[in-house]
Amino acid sequence: MMSKGKNMSMQQTWRRLALGLGTCALVALAAGAQAADAPKKGGTLRYGTVSEVVSLDPHVYGGSAWKVLIEALYSPLAGYDKTGAVVPRLAERWEQPDARSIIFHLRSGVKFQDGTPVTADDVKFSLERILDPATGASLRSNLMGATVSVIDAATVKVEKPSADATLLGVLALPEAAIVSRKWVEGGANLKLAANGTGPFQLKNYEPAVRASLARNPNYFIAGQPYLDGVDFRMIKSDDARVNALRSQSLDMIDFVPWKDIDVLRRNAGMKIDMAGGAFMSVWFNTSKKPFDDARVRRAVSYAIDREAVSKAAFFGHGQPIYGAPTPEDSPYYNKALDGTYKRDVKQARALLAEAGYANGIDASMVVFQGLGIYTTMAQVVQANLKDAGINLKLEPVEWATLVERKNRGDYESMIYGVSVKLPDPDAYAYYLGGDSSYWAKPIGYRDPELEKLLADGRALTDPKARQPIYAQVEKRILDTTPWAFVNWREQAQGYLRKVQGYTQLGGALSESSPGISLPTMWLN
Amino acid sequence: MLPFLLRRLSSAVITLALATGLVFIAIHLLPGDPVAIMLGDQAGSDPVAVARVRTQLGLDLPLVTQFTHWAGALVQGDLGVSLRTGEPVADELARRIPRSLELIGAGLLVAVLLGVPLGVVAARARGRVAGVAASVIAVAGFSAPVFVLGILLVLVFSLGLGWLPSSGFVSFTDDPLQHCLSLILPALTIGLNFMGVVARMTRASLADVMGKDYVKLARAKGLPRSKAIFRHALPNALVPVIAIVGIRAGNLLGGTVIIEALFEWPGLSSLLVSAAFSRDYPVIQGALLAVFAIFILISLVIDLAQGLVDPRIRRPST
Numbered sequence: 001m002m003s004k005g006k007n008m009s010m011q012q013t014w015r016r017l018a019l020g021l022g023t024c025a026l027v028a029l030a031a032g033a034q035a036a037d038a039p040k041k042g043g044t045l046r047y048g049t050v051s052e053v054v055s056l057d058p059h060v061y062g063g064s065a066w067k068v069l070i071e072a073l074y075s076p077l078a079g080y081d082k083t084g085a086v087v088p089r090l091a092e093r094w095e096q097p098d099a100r101s102i103i104f105h106l107r108s109g110v111k112f113q114d115g116t117p118v119t120a121d122d123v124k125f126s127l128e129r130i131l132d133p134a135t136g137a138s139l140r141s142n143l144m145g146a147t148v149s150v151i152d153a154a155t156v157k158v159e160k161p162s163a164d165a166t167l168l169g170v171l172a173l174p175e176a177a178i179v180s181r182k183w184v185e186g187g188a189n190l191k192l193a194a195n196g197t198g199p200f201q202l203k204n205y206e207p208a209v210r211a212s213l214a215r216n217p218n219y220f221i222a223g224q225p226y227l228d229g230v231d232f233r234m235i236k237s238d239d240a241r242v243n244a245l246r247s248q249s250l251d252m253i254d255f256v257p258w259k260d261i262d263v264l265r266r267n268a269g270m271k272i273d274m275a276g277g278a279f280m281s282v283w284f285n286t287s288k289k290p291f292d293d294a295r296v297r298r299a300v301s302y303a304i305d306r307e308a309v310s311k312a313a314f315f316g317h318g319q320p321i322y323g324a325p326t327p328e329d330s331p332y333y334n335k336a337l338d339g340t341y342k343r344d345v346k347q348a349r350a351l352l353a354e355a356g357y358a359n360g361i362d363a364s365m366v367v368f369q370g371l372g373i374y375t376t377m378a379q380v381v382q383a384n385l386k387d388a389g390i391n392l393k394l395e396p397v398e399w400a401t402l403v404e405r406k407n408r409g410d411y412e413s414m415i416y417g418v419s420v421k422l423p424d425p426d427a428y429a430y431y432l433g434g435d436s437s438y439w440a441k442p443i444g445y446r447d448p449e450l451e452k453l454l455a456d457g458r459a460l461t462d463p464k465a466r467q468p469i470y471a472q473v474e475k476r477i478l479d480t481t482p483w484a485f486v487n488w489r490e491q492a493q494g495y496l497r498k499v500q501g502y503t504q505l506g507g508a509l510s511e512s513s514p515g516i517s518l519p520t521m522w523l524n
Numbered sequence: 525m526l527p528f529l530l531r532r533l534s535s536a537v538i539t540l541a542l543a544t545g546l547v548f549i550a551i552h553l554l555p556g557d558p559v560a561i562m563l564g565d566q567a568g569s570d571p572v573a574v575a576r577v578r579t580q581l582g583l584d585l586p587l588v589t590q591f592t593h594w595a596g597a598l599v600q601g602d603l604g605v606s607l608r609t610g611e612p613v614a615d616e617l618a619r620r621i622p623r624s625l626e627l628i629g630a631g632l633l634v635a636v637l638l639g640v641p642l643g644v645v646a647a648r649a650r651g652r653v654a655g656v657a658a659s660v661i662a663v664a665g666f667s668a669p670v671f672v673l674g675i676l677l678v679l680v681f682s683l684g685l686g687w688l689p690s691s692g693f694v695s696f697t698d699d700p701l702q703h704c705l706s707l708i709l710p711a712l713t714i715g716l717n718f719m720g721v722v723a724r725m726t727r728a729s730l731a732d733v734m735g736k737d738y739v740k741l742a743r744a745k746g747l748p749r750s751k752a753i754f755r756h757a758l759p760n761a762l763v764p765v766i767a768i769v770g771i772r773a774g775n776l777l778g779g780t781v782i783i784e785a786l787f788e789w790p791g792l793s794s795l796l797v798s799a800a801f802s803r804d805y806p807v808i809q810g811a812l813l814a815v816f817a818i819f820i821l822i823s824l825v826i827d828l829a830q831g832l833v834d835p836r837i838r839r840p841s842t
Contacts, residue, residue, distance in 0.1 A: 052798060054608040061564040134576040136559070138566040191610030206619070207609035208798060209693070209790040233692065236794075237785040239675060243690040244788075247682050370801075400556025400803055407560055407569055421566070437569045 039501065043523040044229040047514070048241045050255040052208035052234045055191040058177035059130050061138035064254060064491075064511045067174055069232060071515025072213055074177035074196035075220075077104050077123065078168060080516055082503040084423065086172045090118060090197060090220075099163035099461050102171070106154045110220045112180045113195045113202075120156040124148040125181035127158065141436065142170045142422070163459040165466065166424045174515060199225040199519040208234055219519075226501070226522040245270070245494055251523070252495035252502075254514065258315040258373070264494050271495055273502060274317065276488030277510020278419040279325045280309070280377060282365070283483050285412050287443045290363055294480050295355040300413075301341045301484035302348040303388035304381055310487050313376040318487040324474035325420070325485050327506050331463055332425045332470050340478050341485075348388035360389030366405055366414035369396035374415055377486070381415070409442035417489060423508040425470040429454045432482055439483075450476050498524040532827060536820045543816045544598075544809070548591055551800075551808050558607050558803035559583065581607055594809065603813070604806035606799075613810035616795065621814060623693070624791035627714070627783070628776045630707055632769055634715020635722050640765070642719065643726025647734070648753065658723065666720030674713040674786045681709060691788040710787040714780065718772055725768055729761040736760075763830055770826035774819040778812075 051063030058074045061067070071079075079089040088094075091104035110118045127148045130137040145161040160167055170176065183195045194202040197220065200213035211232040215225050233250065235241040238257040242264070244250040256264060256272060265272050282300060284291035291297055306320030323337035352361065367378040375396065382392045392413075397405070405411050421427045430436050433454060434446030453476060457469040477483075491510055495502060501521040505513045559577045560568040567573045578584045582593070597604060603613035642658045649655035668676075682690035688709055694702040733739060734757050742752045777792060784794040792811060799807035 054798075054802075055562075055610065060562075061566055063564075133570070133573040134580055136563040136567040136573045136577045138564060140567060140573060141570060189610050191608075206790070207606075207611060207616070208795075233788070235691070235788050237691075237788070239678075240691040240786055240788050243678055243683060244692065247686070247690045249689050249692060398556075399801060400554070400561055403560050403565075403568060404556050407557075407571070407574075419565075437571060438566070439569075442569075 039226050039520070039522045040524065041226050041522070042228050044231055045227050045252060045499065045518075045521065045523065046231045046233065046250045048233050048235045048244055048250040048253040050234075050236060050238070050241065052236060053211060053232070054207045056194050056202070056205065057135075057190045058179060058194075058196070059126075059135055059137035059139070059175060061175055065232060065234060067511050068254075068515040068518070069211055069213075070177060071174040071198065071512060072200040072230065072518055073194045073198045073202055074174070074179070075198050076172055076174060076176040076178060077106075078172040079174075080172055080423075080505075080509055080512065082505070082516060082520075084505055084509055086168055089172075090123075090178055094168075096168070096461075099165070099459065100161070100167075101157060101159040102168060103151070103155060103157045106156070107220055108154060110197055111218060112183065112197055113216070114180070114183060116180055116182055118178065118180075118197060119153050120150040121153075122181050123156045123178055124150050125184070126178045127176070129179070129184070130176065138175045139170055139173065141430065142166065163461075165458055165461045166422060166426045169422065169424050174512060200230060203229070210234065221519065225519040227518070230518065242494075245496070248496060251499050252493065252514075254491075254493050256492040256494040258313075258317050258490075258492075261315065261317055261492055269497050271497060271499075272492050273495075273504035274490045274492035275504050275506035275510050275513075276319060276327060277491045277506060277508075278417050278489045279321060280313075280318070280373070280415065280417050280486045280489055281325075281483045282381065282486065283406075283411075283414045283416050283439060284481075285409060285443050286445050286482055287409070288412055290355075290357065290361045291413060293355045295351040296357065296361070297481040297484065299348040299351040299355070299388060300385060300390065301481050302344045302351065303385050303390065304341070304484060304486060305343045305384045306341075306487050307343075308384070309377050309380045312380050313373045314487070314489065317490040317492070319490065320487045321485040323485075324478060325418075325488070326425070326474070327488075330507065332467060334471050334474055336471075337474055337478060343384075345387050352389060357389075360391065362391045362393065364393040364395055364412045366395045366397055366402060366411045368399055368402050368415070370399060373489070374417070378415055381486075406439075407437075407442055409444070419511065420508040425466070425473065426454065426458050427508070428470075428473055428477065429458065432477065445482060447476070447480060447482075450480070500524055528831065529828075532824050536824065539820060540813070540816055544595070544813055545591075547809055547812050548594070551803070551805060552587055552590075554803065556803050558805065561802045562608055583607075594806070598813075603810040606807045607804045608799075608802060608807075613806050616807065617792075617810055617814050620790060620792050620795050620811075621818070623789065624777060624780070624793065625818075627707065627710055627780060627789055627791055628773055630711035631714025631776070632718065632773055634711055635718040635772075636765075636769060638715065639719040639722025640726050640762075642723035643765075644730060644753070644758070646723060646727040647730040648749075650731070659727075662720035662723035662727075664720070665716050665723075666718065668717070670713055670717050671782050671786060673717055674709070674783060677709050677712055678786075691786065693787075693789050706787070706789075710780075710783050710789055713783055713787075714776065721768065721772070722765060725765050726761065729764050730757060733757045733761045766829055767826055770822050774822050777815045777818055 049065035051065045053062060053066045053069055055062050058070045075089045077089060077091040078086050081087045090106055090110060092107045094102050094104045096102050106118060106120060112118060129135050130139050130143055147159050149157045151157055180195055184190065199216055199219045201216045203214045204212035213230040215228050241253045242257065242260050245253045261272055264270050284297050286292055310316060310318035310320055322339045322341050323334060326333045365378060368374040378394050382394060385392050421430050430438055432440055432450065434440050434451055453469055453473045457466050457473060460466045493504060502517045503513065559574050563573060594604060605612055606616060642662055646655050646658035678690045681688045689706050692706050694706055696703040739752055739757045742756050778796050779793060780791060781793045781797050784791050796811045799811060
């Protein structure tokens with residue numbers, strides 16, 4: 001759900017503020033101290049990515065490689081460091097006068113790549129661009145209702161209509177990048193060009209093929225980045241990506257195929273880092289028979305053999321989720337819930353009988369046919385459910401069809417891989433909240449009890465006070481099982497030994513990890 | 525020759541226009557919304573954002589209007605702008621088509637350079653060890669699936685011997701040597717796969733021609749066997765081979781998906797596939813139009829080539 005230490009109370013924020021810029025320097029130092037040698041400057045990192053970047057618009061999410069690229073080219077007001085803590089970026093400090101607003105003080109002298117200075121007005125423009133539905137920005141729903149006011153050229157206030165513990169965390173995501181008003185209004189094509197303040201600048205870009213980055217000599221964190229440049233090569237084919245790493249024509253690749261993880265690990269010249277950044281789940285259409293009955297949904301959850309799914313679909317690199325999808329290192333992790341849905345076919349049959357389906361049921365499941373992990377998982381689940389008397393008919397579809405059917409609510413059940421959306425347990429509101437069109441709205445799901453708990457949790461900023469509320473949230477979710485959580489999808493980065501300074505984070509920052517590490521990565 | 529050319533050109537234009545209209549209808553009938561896919565699973569599930577972006581891109585207009593806009597622009601040489609990348613489709617095609625043609629050209633060259641001699645050997649040495657060996661090599665070439673062949677080549681020449689890059693495209697202007705090196709493995713994969721067909725075709729055609737009177741006459745005149753084959757029989761035997769190579773070239777235009785993916789060669793096929801999966805209508809339309817146009821051009825060239833070899837083909841109708 002969230003990785004450690006990112007949910008800061010106001011007090012924590014102040015503490016960090018007191019530490020000031022020192023934090024960044026410390027982290028860099030710590031990273032350096034881990035390695036045998038001091039960081040070397042220079043060199044170009046050749047990075048192979050599975051996802052094809054087709055647009056550089058910093059506000060519209062476009063896949064994992066896009067996220068890394070955007071974080072390299074642009075800067076938000078705040079960012080995350082290698083420990084997952086929120087640290088200053090374009091804002092050198094901030095204060096939270098109350099639980100629904102933050103006042104940001106911008107660094108002075110920061111310029112966009114085209115030479116225009118970054119002002120509070122650019123911040124206002126950028127956040128309002130995210131709020132404009134015509135942008136199609138990924139964080140629009142997170143920032144919904146926010147107002148941005150310019151206090152002076154270097155100070156800006158962001159305000160939400162009600163208390164929102166997630167605001168700072170959201171504004172620190174790469175998708176909250178600050179762009180230049182003058183540049184955008186001047187008719188720039190944000191999909192094809194970049195004009196940011198990040199550690200790197202765009203040198204060359206061909207959509208879906210490659211992007212070459214050169215260091216930004218004016219980056220506002222002195223001494224960073226260490227690398228002279230980064231070459232992104234987008235390589236969809238798993239075999240091609242792995243072979244390019246093995247033949248050392250790449251230094252690093254993302255999404256190491258699960259089948260290759262153990263093989264590459266045995267290679268002395270290589271390193272594999274992985275963490276769960278997404279989880280596989282079965283989504284139910286709670287407005288249609290037979291999954292309108294929580295007992296049936298729970299029966300499915302009991303019937304699934306998560307260990308088998310992990311072994312068959314992820315070659316063992318898909319840690320089962322028997323409780324809620326919160327990583328063990330998160331302060332919101334609930335040990336008591338782990339083990340809720342250990343496989344129990346008898347229990348599943350009993351629940352079905354209780355729901356009036358003693359003779360079994362027929363149901364269908366929409367499955368993305370383009371990736372082995374989906375189809376394999378579907379086959380395992382199908383066989384598992386058969387043991388409990390549920391006859392599952394699989395409907396393989398391509399991605400475009402799946403998206404359309406999901407948005408129309410046109411399915412009985414479907415397998416969906418959910419990337420953790422926020423480094424905050426309020427992500428549950430996005431997943432399952434009645435106002436969210438992600439899953440609930442198209443099928444008309446709304447659980448008043450859950451809604452109330454989520455609202456309570458969002459209104460508090462102190463993690464200690466929030467913890468018990470989210471324990472109840474997770475309990476409620478497992479009791480009602482709108483989704484059956486199945487397993488973590490461990491995402492692995494593979495790189496040659498000479499690549500130094502990389503840190504893999506889990507949860508919502510998993511995809512961002514290369515972007516967070518890039519400024520302090522170096523080649524030995 | 526001129527009326528022949530005009531006849532061919534006019535039928536080409538009609539074919540192209542028909543294909544264009546059909547493509548437009550077909551891809552808009554497919555389920556799936558380009559905007560919902562493009563915006564990702566966050567904004568893409570927000571109906572308000574999806575509707576606004578659709579409006580902005582003109583995707584909410586009636587299909588007929590969208591078609592007339594597109595066709596109107598097309599007549600003026602404008603292929604529109606990619607929904608995903610915001611780049612003019614023509615620019616993308618101008619980058620990708622030459623790469624595809626280069627890859628296909630190199631692949632077919634390998635196929636012909638290896639396939640024709642193999643076919644000749646098989647025809648000349650029928651029933652003998654050399655002939656059988658040639659036939660076996662030919663069959664092995666086209667029965668191995670391209671991805672198996674490709675991976676095998678990578679294992680041997682790249683990961684094993686380290687002579688060639690495993691994949692990756694480098695533009696010729698950046699680094700000519702690296703460009704050529706990275707072309708070798710994908711070209712070999714296409715070539716070795718198709719070589720068998722060329723060899724079989726050459727063998728069959730040559731065997732047929734060798735029985736013809738004029739070859740027998742040439743032999744009767746005292747011409748050595750090899751001279752009779754290479755000077756008289758082979759040129760005639762190659763007419764069907766040219767045709768099949770041409771057709772294959774056309775097929776490969778949109779059909780090198782696996783090879784482009786395996787060797788990271790950013791050509792027309794990979795563009796078509798990713799555009800189709802994300803329903804990038806202008807790119808699908810533009811790319812298919814280009815494929816059709818090139819295909820028609822190739823068949824025109826084949827006809828002309830065959831017409832040069834065989835005057836009978838030039839006559840209006842027989």
